[in-house]
């Protein structure tokens with residue numbers, strides 16, 4: 754497996770609405786997508802487009818959300834994960850496991866409509882890493 758482009762940086766927030774104001778009014782972001790719920794992932798999502806990548810604002814959908822604990826520890830939110838593209842998610846998952854990394858769950862469809870996996874932060878110097886299969890029409 755070879756790591757691909759940085760697709761997005763995930764930012765957990767208690768309020769997408771408030772974070773959108775910050776990215777728009779403080780940083781001058783202009784391309785901000787409509788927020789949508791992703792119940793299988795337990796989050797509400799809003800993409801902020803950048804010239805070379807995206808910020809993925811994520812808000813918890815209930816207490817079972819995988820970001821619920823993170824927001825308990827960081828009540829005003831914070832950088833949550835980075836996401837790199839890979840050519841084939843199943844090859845990537847097998848490769849991570851073979852190298853001894855902890856893959857959190859099985860590949861599942863993420864916010865871009867392609868399968869994603871997460872690698873535990875303990876294997877990545879404290880950074881939660883998402884690997885995402887490159888969308889077919891993207892490049």
Ligand SMILES: CC[C@@H](C(=O)O)C(=O)SCCNC(=O)CCNC(=O)[C@H](O)C(C)(C)COP(=O)(O)OP(=O)(O)OC[C@H]1O[C@@H](n2cnc3c(N)ncnc32)[C@H](O)[C@@H]1OP(=O)(O)O
Pocket residue numbers: 763791794796798809811819820822823832833834836857862863864865869871873874875879880881883
């Ligand atoms: C929008 C959909 C999708 C996309 O398509 O882009 C997404 O991005 S969804 C994003 C949210 N989903 C996930 O994060 C799924 C994977 N995450 C998990 O399985 C868990 O969150 C976790 C990473 C295993 C953490 O488990 P949790 O129960 O929340 O917390 P713990 O307290 O048990 O954490 C253990 C350990 O890890 C540290 N930690 C937790 N979260 C992070 C983080 N985001 N970045 C860095 N480190 C993190 C935590 O501090 C603990 O450390 P120690 O205390 O040193 O053990």
Ligand SMILES: [Co+2]
Pocket residue numbers: 761763809834836883
């Ligand atoms: Co993500």
